[in-house]
Amino acid sequence: MPGPEARYEIRRFHAEPGEGAGASRTAEWIRAVNYGFYQKAVGEDLLRQIVDTHVADDRELTGAYEVDASSIPGFGPDRPVATFATLRKTLNVGYGRLVPAHLVTAVTVRTDHRRRGLLRRLMGEDLARAKADGVPVAALTASEASIYRRFGYGVATLERRITVDTGPRFALAVKPRGRVLSVDPPVMRRLAPEIFALAHGAVPGSIDRQERYRLRAAGEWAEETGGPDSAARVAVHVGEDGRPDGYAAYSFRGWSHEPPTMDLCDLVAATPDAYLGLWEFLGSLDLVERVAWDEAPVQDPLSWALVDPRVLKADGAQDMLWLRILDVAAALQGRRFAHDGALLTRIDDPLGLTSGRYRVSVASGECQVERVPDDDPSPDDLTMDIAELSSVYIGGVSPVLLAEAGRIRSGEHSPEAALTLERMLAVERAPHCSTHF
Ligand SMILES: CC(=O)SCCNC(=O)CCNC(=O)[C@H](O)C(C)(C)COP(=O)(O)OP(=O)(O)OC[C@H]1O[C@@H](n2cnc3c(N)ncnc32)[C@H](O)[C@@H]1OP(=O)(O)O
Numbered sequence: 001m002p003g004p005e006a007r008y009e010i011r012r013f014h015a016e017p018g019e020g021a022g023a024s025r026t027a028e029w030i031r032a033v034n035y036g037f038y039q040k041a042v043g044e045d046l047l048r049q050i051v052d053t054h055v056a057d058d059r060e061l062t063g064a065y066e067v068d069a070s071s072i073p074g075f076g077p078d079r080p081v082a083t084f085a086t087l088r089k090t091l092n093v094g095y096g097r098l099v100p101a102h103l104v105t106a107v108t109v110r111t112d113h114r115r116r117g118l119l120r121r122l123m124g125e126d127l128a129r130a131k132a133d134g135v136p137v138a139a140l141t142a143s144e145a146s147i148y149r150r151f152g153y154g155v156a157t158l159e160r161r162i163t164v165d166t167g168p169r170f171a172l173a174v175k176p177r178g179r180v181l182s183v184d185p186p187v188m189r190r191l192a193p194e195i196f197a198l199a200h201g202a203v204p205g206s207i208d209r210q211e212r213y214r215l216r217a218a219g220e221w222a223e224e225t226g227g228p229d230s231a232a233r234v235a236v237h238v239g240e241d242g243r244p245d246g247y248a249a250y251s252f253r254g255w256s257h258e259p260p261t262m263d264l265c266d267l268v269a270a271t272p273d274a275y276l277g278l279w280e281f282l283g284s285l286d287l288v289e290r291v292a293w294d295e296a297p298v299q300d301p302l303s304w305a306l307v308d309p310r311v312l313k314a315d316g317a318q319d320m321l322w323l324r325i326l327d328v329a330a331a332l333q334g335r336r337f338a339h340d341g342a343l344l345t346r347i348d349d350p351l352g353l354t355s356g357r358y359r360v361s362v363a364s365g366e367c368q369v370e371r372v373p374d375d376d377p378s379p380d381d382l383t384m385d386i387a388e389l390s391s392v393y394i395g396g397v398s399p400v401l402l403a404e405a406g407r408i409r410s411g412e413h414s415p416e417a418a419l420t421l422e423r424m425l426a427v428e429r430a431p432h433c434s435t436h437f
Pocket residue numbers: 036037104105106107108109110113114115116117118119120121140141142143144146147150
């Protein structure tokens with residue numbers, strides 16, 4: 001069988017609205033993504049909305065097209081058999097520092113073209129281009145946890161599904177500062193990005209958001225139709241300085257559901273007061289007995305703030321943000337460190353983008369990274385795959401735990417190196433990513 005290079009042509013382009021050839025190529029690409037995720041066919045309104053958000057986000061769309069597709073019944077030359085999209089945003093790496101991040105999304109390969117190396121080709125080419133552009137880290141959220149490690153991605157943040165019973169047992173031990181206002185969703189067109197920008201600068205692990213989040217908060221985007229969402233409700237937290245610094249978007253599940261449940265669609269908070277204040281508000285909603293949230297942090301201050309922590313029930317944690325360091329020096333030098341120290345680290349990289357030995361030296365919280373030749377006789381303090389360095393990079397995953405799992409190996413002369421790395425990488429608060437992409 002011929003390899004993927006021979007059978008497929010890769011085309012990269014940006015979304016185009018309207019009627020022309022570019023618009024039809026865009027529409028076919030969006031339909032292919034929908035097909036790949038087993039979603040309902042996209043109607044014209046939803047299609048227009050998706051195109052507009054792709055334009056607003058400046059997404060680069062990549063499609064693999066079968067060479068000679070016109071000979072296949074029902075297949076036009078504009079219909080991709082694989083899709084792949086990227087956006088350039090920023091990642092909070094702790095202490096308010098943001099580094100450029102290359103976000104990968106909308107990865108699909110049509111059923112009848114799978115397991116022929118298309119994803120491997122698209123990912124390999126794409127990561128090499130991002131590295132050449134000087135972007136230090138790539139990121140994605142995964143449909144399955146078994147796919148991306150082979151390309152050097154590691155899990156950097158987790159999330160979990162929770163329900164909170166908001167009956168008489170719901171109470172917070174300490175009153176959060178500030179107040180919460182119920183607002184009309186259209187206000188969020190302006191407010192959502194402003195509030196998110198504050199939270200983005202405050203929460204390690206945060207990834208800057210796509211346009212879709214703003215429209216959803218404003219009640220202008222229902223997932224199925226792309227039309228208005230008449231069920232959307234929003235509450236905004238205002239800090240003691242009078243500045244809006246958090247919001248919760250929620251919708252009622254319907255009276256046929258027992259117990260009466262509010263679905264929390266999104267919660268953005270720049271401060272712990274905003275986070276707990278919004279929860280206090282959600283816990284006080286009349287007629288509602290439960291709030292359900294699919295994207296809660298695992299290290300959740302709410303659990304500790306509740307008078308009775310058992311009103312919160314949680315499913316097991318699941319991988320959320322996957323990171324893939326493309327340039328070790330740029331990634332590490334882009335962040336601030338909690339402790340000084342020096343470690344000689346050997347990195348293995350399945351794609352060869354970062355393989356090598358690195359001396360990581362931190363003084364006064366700032367890091368210098370220096371390449372060390374293979375024949376240098378100094379012993380390695382740590383050895384790991386790039387997936388592990390990517391996992392521990394923003395301080396949300398413990399190097400000690402990964403050493404216990406056998407994923408990070410310490411040199412015989414440096415049994416405490418994983419602990420040293422953990423101290424160096426610590427950040428000011430628990431990392432969490434609330435942006436799915
Ligand atoms: C960031 C995102 O967008 S996440 C969404 C991912 N997309 C989906 O889940 C939609 C449904 N699935 C698909 O479209 C496809 O099966 C894909 C995209 C997951 C894989 O595409 P393919 O072209 O079949 O992958 P490809 O043939 O390049 O395989 C590359 C490697 O990944 C492995 N692999 C592919 N899919 C999976 C999987 N679902 N689980 C585990 N391993 C997988 C292959 O075995 C192969 O391994 P190897 O090269 O190390 O031997």
